[in-house]
Amino acid sequence: MTAPFFDVRNKGFGPRTPVADVFKLLDARVASLPAEAVSLGEAAGRVLAGSVTAAVNIPGFARAAMDGFAVRAADARIDNPLSLVGESLPGRPFAGTVATGQAVRIMTGAPLPNGADAVLRVEAAEEAEGRVRAQAAIAPGRDLGRIGEDVLAGSEVLAAGRRLRPQDVGMLAALGIGTIAAIRRPRVAILATGDELLPPGSKPEGCRIVDSNSPMLAALIHRDGGVPLPVRYVPDRLEAVRTALAEADADAIVVSGGSSVGKEDHAPRSLAELGELAVHGIAIRPAGPTGIGFLQCGMPVFLLPGNPVACLCGYDLFAGRAIRRMGGRDSDVPYRKDAAPLRTAIGSAKGRLDYVRVRLIDGEVEPIPGRGGSLLSTAVAADGFILVDAERESLPSGELVDVWLFDG
């Protein structure tokens, strides 16, 4: 008879670490990665490693803000017909100077010719036979865009830590910037343990099931700005798990399965032997059997439960937090939070946070039956989740709760 595969000394985990303490640990020990050069075409969604200061004025020249005529404002009088002496188009300026009594046709965005100090709008002018008359007086500076009116050279345009929006990318282009310094995307190794697992794309067969956690984790890592590395399947043997952990060439590791205290749960022991198992067992359901530790140079390692909802929950709250931090993003789960009343009372064990999948029905929160971690369909059917505080034993119907929404 082999030794029992569960921990007979304490029949499970000892005291579990509160979720808030895990957050503190991660926030203290996981920092953002160094910068790398990223071309403008790849810059949207990336996080700036440093601030961006304008090296040039935008615009770099006075320009027309409207279609019309570049004139000297003092000339704009109804009784003063002006000679039309040329035109200024964007990129094709009028080469001469506008003298008293002259006008130059100008298009929005085109450079203001020398000599002119205002734009007479086309709809405020009368034009006939090469002469232009203003219908009313205008002030100097009228309908001009002045140098630097959009951006002044020397000003800070984007702050360090900014996650670049499409319009930011446009602004960087306008400033003459073709490459930015962005925080490097964390490369995350995915180790899947479980001899029962078939790789995605296989059909489930007999008592073998298809690995659902690795493709889910790859999508989660990608969503959080990380680069998921090709999945490595690791046999349920201590040496194999230890070797896979030691060999991973990555910024972080997530291990799926084998995270608990049973005989087949080799990851915690391997991590403790190779580096540090800082947390094992967290006061949360269903991701309780999660381990967190560090390898050389502080590389974080997350031992996630094999049960798919527990894996999802453990990723989103813990592994994802680290990956988001490494990439310079907001640490919090990237789900929109709404407040809504409970439609049904919820019971919850005291002493652990409860991650409850819920549906939103007519603006009310309805828990989905099946609180454990084994039924992935509950997370597929859910609109989101609520977190029931460790101190609460139940929430009454009607209580306003925070809901994190999986979509949008």
Next chain:
Amino acid sequence: MTAPFFDVRNKGFGPRTPVADVFKLLDARVASLPAEAVSLGEAAGRVLAGSVTAAVNIPGFARAAMDGFAVRAADARIDNPLSLVGESLPGRPFAGTVATGQAVRIMTGAPLPNGADAVLRVEAAEEAEGRVRAQAAIAPGRDLGRIGEDVLAGSEVLAAGRRLRPQDVGMLAALGIGTIAAIRRPRVAILATGDELLPPGSKPEGCRIVDSNSPMLAALIHRDGGVPLPVRYVPDRLEAVRTALAEADADAIVVSGGSSVGKEDHAPRSLAELGELAVHGIAIRPAGPTGIGFLQCGMPVFLLPGNPVACLCGYDLFAGRAIRRMGGRDSDVPYRKDAAPLRTAIGSAKGRLDYVRVRLIDGEVEPIPGRGGSLLSTAVAADGFILVDAERESLPSGELVDVWLFDG
């Protein structure tokens, strides 16, 4: 002297199309694209073209929901020591049958052996010298996961139109699905007009400016699920614009610049000649000089203003709406909407929707000065925008308004 480049007949646009009518036009004439096969590794974020029905039960076998012992429930009595005859691990089932008086050590997720009808949890058992005793009676079915408890074969798991979440991808893998039918991503041609434009990566020089719209549009198209094609720079000549429109091999086209009624605005005439210019001039500021039409097979074409904020606004509301629809996504702008009170009164011209960039300050909405379309810095500095209804001439301080937020 060349002909004037603005439209002297009507000095600008005629009656502008209301925004709601543009939405109706797009919703009537732009449909989602056909399906394509997508592998699971690329499936997250894609939109399902059809529903997905389970071909198998999950799990396909009865399994242990806890670590413990597979037994016959009737045997679970404190006075009835059971013989431990083997073990069942995930993927490595117990090959024999559990007879009366026998127990098989079993791990969470492992197949329930023949003969057994319940799991005695490890913490509810005493084990010594190859014998196991239950501390209390258990019912048949206790701590078992039954066949199909997660997903029943034949049931619909994901509906057509679903944008796949990470957990959906996991579910598809578990069901034995390696490829899905997803709505094809629209391929969008970007034509940049404007002889004054230098390509991104250049430094602005003299009266030439760097193209900021194309990289912004590429990022917007990508965000909305489209595939931006390499930017094509088109000279400000009618034939060149017409040729570029005619030659574009894409599902949709966005043209940046030259969209208005001036002499250099060749895109509207080109589109009208090649196909249909359905809308020219929209009752919105600053994206008023926007054109919308269709080429062969109903391919939508968007003529966006060259002014960068007008381009952003015109893309988000009109071009993006079509691209999102083609890809099977929600038509609405993909920004989170919040309600907040105005910090300052806002004036607004009647008869057109006003797209006002705003900051959120202490939970209040503060408009950013500079309402026109030429200052991209206003969209960089903004937290989001509000839309002031065409019927309103002003909004008083304190009024609760909808704010669309650029981030998150």
